[in-house]
Amino acid sequence: MSKPRIGVLALQGAVAEHMRMLELAGAEAIAIKKVDELSEIDGLIIPGGESTTISKLMYKYGFMDAIRQFANEKKPVFGTCAGAILIANEIEHAPEAHLGLMDMKVARNAFGRQKESFEIKMPIAGVASDFPAVFIRAPLILKIGNNGEVLAKHEDNIVAARQGQFLAASFHPELTDDYRLHKYFLDMVKEYQTTGKASV
Numbered sequence: 001m002s003k004p005r006i007g008v009l010a011l012q013g014a015v016a017e018h019m020r021m022l023e024l025a026g027a028e029a030i031a032i033k034k035v036d037e038l039s040e041i042d043g044l045i046i047p048g049g050e051s052t053t054i055s056k057l058m059y060k061y062g063f064m065d066a067i068r069q070f071a072n073e074k075k076p077v078f079g080t081c082a083g084a085i086l087i088a089n090e091i092e093h094a095p096e097a098h099l100g101l102m103d104m105k106v107a108r109n110a111f112g113r114q115k116e117s118f119e120i121k122m123p124i125a126g127v128a129s130d131f132p133a134v135f136i137r138a139p140l141i142l143k144i145g146n147n148g149e150v151l152a153k154h155e156d157n158i159v160a161a162r163q164g165q166f167l168a169a170s171f172h173p174e175l176t177d178d179y180r181l182h183k184y185f186l187d188m189v190k191e192y193q194t195t196g197k198a199s200v
């Protein structure tokens with residue numbers, strides 16, 4: 001079977017780092033700069049960075065509707081840090097969501113000033129017992145919808161979750177050499193490719 005093709009939304013943020021991890025995990029990584037490039041990929045990562053900036057650029061280049069359409073085709077989407085904020089359907093203290101794909105409520109910059117940035121090892125269900133998670137002005141997942149699955153918690157707060165084709169992490173899984181969470185996303189993409197084929 002050929003390698004799954006995974007895109008990284010390349011408007012702002014940690015793009016090259018995600019591409020490197022995807023390649024280590026066995027995918028073909030593609031930087032997505034224009035909407036028509038979405039048709040070339042089987043799954044999409046929306047990286048960390050600054051969610052307001054990425055959102056503005058998404059509107060400017062027509063990505064809002066194009067990514068919603070991509071998700072409608074049952075293709076997996078993984079949002080990390082700012083990317084998790086962008087895929088959430090509810091943001092605390094914000095009047096509206098951005099893409100509103102995944103049924104979860106997030107809070108931005110939720111760790112307070114002394115803990116703006118830190119690294120810990122933590123268990124992630126189905127991924128690792130000791131995953132090195134780097135948090136940088138990270139959001140928290142306050143709640144997830146009924147069919148969502150909590151994958152990781154830090155001090156009782158949800159920091160990684162999955163809901164069907166959607167995966168979200170508060171932290172940056174692309175800043176170390178540990179590509180196990182990228183591998184997990186790759187397996188999700190393969191699962192959806194197989195499901196897609198089986199249903200036709």
Ligand SMILES: NC(=O)CC[C@H](N)C(=O)O
Binds near residue numbers: 108
């Ligand atoms: N590292 C990050 O992606 C930080 C996210 C940023 N604090 C935001 O709200 O967009």
